[in-house]
Structure formats: C-alpha cells, structure tokens
Amino acid sequence: MANITYIGPDGTVRTVDGELGSTVMETAIKNNVPGIEAECGGACACATCHVYVDEAWTEKVGGPSPMEEDMLDFGYDVKPNSRLSCQIKVTNELEGLVLRIPERQA
Amino acid sequence: MLDRTPMTEAIKTDVLIIGAGPCGLFAVFELGLLDMKTHLVDILDKIGGQCAELYPEKPIYDIPGIPYCTGQSLVADLMKQIKPFGPQFHLQEMIETIEKIGDPLFRVTTDQGKVFEAKVVVIAAGGGSFQPKRPPIKGIEAYEGTSVHYAVRKMEQFRDKRVLIVGGGDSALDWTLNLAPIASHLTLLHRRDQFRAAPDSVNKMMSLVGEGKIDFVLGQVTTLEGANGQVSKAIVKRNDGSNFEIACDALLPFFGLTMKLGPVTNWGLELKDDEYIPVNTADFETNIPGIFAIGDINWYPGKLKLILSGFHEGALMAQKAHRYVYPDKKLTFQYTTSSTSLQKKLGVA
Numbered sequence: 001m002a003n004i005t006y007i008g009p010d011g012t013v014r015t016v017d018g019e020l021g022s023t024v025m026e027t028a029i030k031n032n033v034p035g036i037e038a039e040c041g042g043a044c045a046c047a048t049c050h051v052y053v054d055e056a057w058t059e060k061v062g063g064p065s066p067m068e069e070d071m072l073d074f075g076y077d078v079k080p081n082s083r084l085s086c087q088i089k090v091t092n093e094l095e096g097l098v099l100r101i102p103e104r105q106a
Numbered sequence: 107m108l109d110r111t112p113m114t115e116a117i118k119t120d121v122l123i124i125g126a127g128p129c130g131l132f133a134v135f136e137l138g139l140l141d142m143k144t145h146l147v148d149i150l151d152k153i154g155g156q157c158a159e160l161y162p163e164k165p166i167y168d169i170p171g172i173p174y175c176t177g178q179s180l181v182a183d184l185m186k187q188i189k190p191f192g193p194q195f196h197l198q199e200m201i202e203t204i205e206k207i208g209d210p211l212f213r214v215t216t217d218q219g220k221v222f223e224a225k226v227v228v229i230a231a232g233g234g235s236f237q238p239k240r241p242p243i244k245g246i247e248a249y250e251g252t253s254v255h256y257a258v259r260k261m262e263q264f265r266d267k268r269v270l271i272v273g274g275g276d277s278a279l280d281w282t283l284n285l286a287p288i289a290s291h292l293t294l295l296h297r298r299d300q301f302r303a304a305p306d307s308v309n310k311m312m313s314l315v316g317e318g319k320i321d322f323v324l325g326q327v328t329t330l331e332g333a334n335g336q337v338s339k340a341i342v343k344r345n346d347g348s349n350f351e352i353a354c355d356a357l358l359p360f361f362g363l364t365m366k367l368g369p370v371t372n373w374g375l376e377l378k379d380d381e382y383i384p385v386n387t388a389d390f391e392t393n394i395p396g397i398f399a400i401g402d403i404n405w406y407p408g409k410l411k412l413i414l415s416g417f418h419e420g421a422l423m424a425q426k427a428h429r430y431v432y433p434d435k436k437l438t439f440q441y442t443t444s445s446t447s448l449q450k451k452l453g454v455a
Contacts, residue, residue, distance in 0.1 A: 045160040070302045073274050074361050076242035078297055078326065080345065106242055106361075 002095040006033045006051075009103040018090035024099065025049040025086035035101035042086040044068055047075040048105040049085040054098035061088060061097070074106045115221070119145045119194075120431045122214055122224035124201050127155020129401030129416030130230035131184040131193075136424035138191030139448055142431050145224070147196045147216060149235040154181035156232055159363065170414055180413075190453045196220060200235050204373045210396030210430055226427045229383060229392075229399040230416070233365035241272065241359040243327050252335030254357045258285070263356075266290045270340055270352055272327055273360035274298070279307040281358060286320050293321040293352055295342060323352065330357065370403075378405045389426035390419045396430055398423045 004018040004027055018027040028036040028049070037048035044067055053061045058081050064072060068087045072078050085099070121137050123130045126148035134144045152158050157166075157177035166175050175183070199216040204227060207213045214222040238256035240246060246254055258264075258281055269289040271282050274296040280303075282294045294311065301308045314320045325342040328349070332338040339353045367381065376393045378384050382405035383392055390398050400423055401416035409415070428437050442448045449455030 040160065043161050043164050045164070066300075069298070069300065073297060073302065074239065077328075077343075104242060106239070 002090050002092060002097065004090065004094070005096070005098045006035075007098065007100045008035055009101060018094075018097075020090055020092065022090055023086050024051070024088040024090060024097070025084070027090060028085060033101075035105070036085060037105045038086060044071055044084060044087055046106070047071050047073075047084060050075045050078070050102055050105055051083055051085045052079055052100040052102065053081045053083055054100065055081065057094075057097055057099075060093060075102075076104050076106050077102055116213070116223045117145060117221065118223045119143055120224070121145075121226045121228055121427060122147065122212070122222050123193075123228045123230055124148075125155060125230040125232055125401070125403075126150075126153045126195060126197070127230060127232050127401065128157055128180060128184060128413050129232075129420055130155070130228070131181070131188055132417045133228055133230060133400060133420035133423065134188040134191055134193045135184075136421045137427060138188065138193075139442070139451060140424050140428045140437065141451070142226075142424070142427060144191065145194045145196065145222060147199050147201055147222075149198065149200045149237075151198050153185065153195060153197070154178070156365075157181050159236060166413070168412065168414065190451060200368065202369050204397070206394070206396075212396065225396070225431050227397045228420075228423060228427070229370065229397065229403055230401045230420075231370065232402045234367040234370065234403070235365065236363040237366050237368070239361040239364040241327070241361040243359070244329050246330060246359075249330060249332060249335055249337045249357070253332065253337040253355065254330075254359070256359065258358065261285060261288055264289050267355040268353060269293070269356045269358065270295060270354035271358045271360070272296070274301045274303065275360055275362065276303045276307065277360040278358075279303040279311055281360070282311055282320065283307060283314070285358075286314055291321075292319075293323055293354070295323050295325060295327065295340075295352070297324065297326050297345070299324065325350075327357075327359075373397075375399075382409075385419075388422070390423045391426060398427065 001017045005015045007013050014033050016031040025038050039048040040046040068084050120142040121144045123146045126146045137144055158181055162178035199218045202217050203215045205213045212224050212227050264285050265288050268291045270293050271278050272295045286292050315322045325344045327340045328343050329341040330337050337357055339351045343349055376384050383399040385399050385404045385406055387406045390400050392399050400419040402411045440448050446455050
C-alpha cells in the first residue's frame with residue numbers, strides 16, 4: 001500500500017491507500033475520488049483521468065510516454081506536470097504522492 | 107463489398123445492423139447460420155467500432171479461447187469468420203429514422219439519404235455514434251455552427267477569412283494545408299511542437315510556416331470573444347501561463363472523436379438513464395418487437411460491458427429474429443461441429 005493524496009480544484013484533500021501495482025486512476029475510482037472520469041477504462045484512449053503531479057513529485061513520477069502525450073492533447077488546461085493517472089502505477093517509491101485534479105476533464 | 111445502391115431506392119434486407127463493431131460483426135455470423143442476410147451501417151470510415159477507432163493496437167485478453175489479440179486483429183478475424191455470409195457495409199453513414207411499416211417491417215433512413223427496408227433491426231451501436239469532440243473551451247457552444255466548425259463541408263466558406271485551426275492530429279494538419287491558400291490568414295495552434303499526424307503533412311505545414319504563409323503558435327485556447335455567434339478573437343494561454351490573443355473569423359477545433367447516443371433517442375425506444383436500451387435476456391429484444399439491442403448499448407440486470415457478452419447476446423437474438431424473418435419455418439438447433447447444413451453455409455462442407 002502507498003498513501004496517495006488527491007487535491008480537488010476546490011482545495012478538498014483526500015488521502016487514500018493505493019494498492020501496489022494498481023494505477024493512480026484505479027485508486028481514485030475505487031475510493032470515489034471526484035473529478036476523475038476515466039471514460040475509456042484505463043486504455044490510454046481518452047484524457048478524462050488527467051491530473052497534475054505536485055511539483056515535489058514530478059521527477060519521481062516521471063513524464064508521459066509519447067502515446068500518453070498524444071492523448072494529453074485532448075485534455076483541459078494541460079500543464080508541464082500533467083499526466084494521465086491511468087498511466088501511473090502505484091509503487092513503494094510513490095508513498096505520499098500528491099496530485100491535483102483539474103477543474104474539469106476533457 | 108461497399109454498397110453503391112442509388113440513394114432513393116430502398117435496400118431490402120432481412121436484418122439491418124446498426125454499428126459495425128465486434129458485436130455487430132458477430133451478429134452477422136449467428137444470423138447467417140440461420141439464413142438471414144445482413145446489411146451494416148456505421149458512422150466511422152472503417153469497420154470495427156471502438157476496437158478499430160480507440161484501441162486498434164491495444165491488447166485484449168478476455169475473448170474466450172483467444173488468450174491474446176488486439177482490437178484490430180479481433181476485427182480482422184471476425185471479418186474472416188463472417189465472410190461466407192456476404193454482409194454489406196455502409197460506412198460513414200448515421201441512421202436517422204426508424205419507422206415501423208409492417209409486422210414487423212421497418213423503414214430506416216440514413217443521414218446520407220439511403221433508405222433500407224428491414225424485417226429486423228439490430229442496434230449494436232456501442233456507446234453511440236462517434237462524433238467530433240467539443241474542446242474544453244468555455245462558452246464555445248454559442249459559436250458552434252456559425253463561426254466554430256468541427257468539420258469542413260465547403261472550403262469556400264473560409265475564403266478571405268482569418269482562420270484559427272486548433273489541434274495536432276491529421277485532421278488539423280490536413281485542413282491547415284487545404285485552407286492555407288484560401289484563408290486570408292491562417293494560424294495553427296497546438297499545445298506542443300509534436301504532432302500525431304503524417305510526417306509528410308507536418309513537413310509541408312512547417313515549410314508554409316517557413317515561407318511566412320501561415321503561423322504556427324504554441325498554446326491552448328481558454329476563452330473566445332465575439333458576438334451573435336461570430337467569434338472575433340481567441341484568448342490563448344502559453345505553456346508558461348501567460349495569455350495572448352489571436353484575432354480570427356473562424357475557429358476549427360480538431361480534438362478527436364467522442365461517442366454520443368445521437369438519434370437513437372428519437373426512435374420510440376425505452377431508455378435507461380438516457381444512455382442504455384433496456385432489453386430482456388431471453389432474446390435481447392427492445393420494447394419494440396422486431397428491434398433488438400446487443401453489446402454495450404443495451405441494459406438488463408447484471409449487464410457487463412464485455413465483448414463476450416455481446417457475442418452471447420447476438421446468438422440469442424438471432425433465434426428470435428428467425429421467427430420474424432421466417433415466420434413459417436421451424437428452427438432446429440444445430441452445432442457447426444456436426445451439422446453438414448451449417449458447414450455448407452460456412453463453405454467448409
């Protein structure tokens with residue numbers, strides 16, 4: 001398990017347990033974290049699980065793959081620290097990860 | 107295999123299938139074994155539905171007996187499997203109306219003016235029809251159809267206009283190249299300098315930029331300004347967070363496709379949550395006798411949106427459809443493994 005914190009656009013903070021090996025998107029859906037839609041179910045085929053990785057974590061989490069970068073073209077207010085949460089795997093190294101949820105999904 | 111029947115003449119078929127995704131394709135097989143001829147209509151320009159459009163290269167692990175395949179390979183194999191039954195495809199067409207004209211006989215029209223007369227209609231439309239995605243720009247609805255367009259119907263309408271094209275895929279690049287000589291000024295806006303488009307188009311676009319014929323700008327549109335549906339400028343956010351304006355008379359956003367239920371809601375069918383078509387689990391028929399719904403678009407207690415469930419639904423649907431198409435024939439259940447008559451239909455006996 002790794003603690004993951006989701007901060008909503010209104011500032012609401014939710015910290016939940018992420019199962020190792022699952023994705024940050026799945027963790028959000030399982031725990032009813034609002035603002036993550038994941039329309040395509042995690043196939044990296046939409047941009048509705050878009051999150052901003054907290055600046056302190058961008059290096060550890062890493063950047064998007066070229067395919068994910070392509071999908072981010074469809075996101076709303078995409079920033080340099082934007083990722084699709086279905087493409088981030090929960091690992092021990094990500095214990096304490098902080099993410100922000102955009103105002104809206106695509 | 108594409109049908110070229112003139113627009114006005116009604117195409118007569120036993121069964122009309124709406125949607126050429128995996129469930130629609132396998133329905134051709136089950137209907138074909140029972141001697142029913144099929145026509146399929148799909149809004150996409152290719153066969154395969156979501157498997158072809160959303161995840162052609164993505165792995166699928168839960169098709170019984172096939173440990174691994176991709177969206178595209180599943181479609182290719184289904185096409186091989188249904189080939190003996192000669193299904194007719196009508197691509198890039200959307201069904202607009204379904205009217206009951208017999209018992210049962212349906213008159214079905216497409217947005218391209220094609221007319222079908224089918225004894226049975228099978229809705230296998232998945233999440234609905236693929237339509238251009240509205241980009242996440244505040245207030246864009248007010249300009250749609252007037253100065254914001256998601257498709258180019260007539261290039262002439264952009265003559266001597268200041269055109270802003272947004273996106274980084276093939277559609278955005280293609281229309282940039284096509285409209286550059288027509289527009290008085292053309293700007294291509296994309297959030298990064300990488301494209302999801304044919305390298306040749308990107309090179310051509312870059313040379314137009316080099317020649318000073320068009321502008322290529324990095325950023326994302328946040329708001330539009332204008333009046334009475336006529337856009338006058340777009341407020342664009344740079345990647346560093348600062349804003350600037352692009353004056354334009356027309357905005358063409360190309361943000362890919364999304365699925366919408368579309369005209370399905372007008373056909374007199376019961377709906378659940380405005381999203382799904384309720385069916386019974388004995389034959390997957392809707393509230394209108396003769397109209398069936400299979401695959402992701404239907405709903406019943408315990409429904410799972412799995413391709414394998416859609417295959418099962420198609421098999422049971424075909425049994426009931428047979429009663430409408432051949433009211434006087436008795437249906438005997440047979441296996442492809444042992445039935446010579448089925449094997450003849452498959453072209454293997």
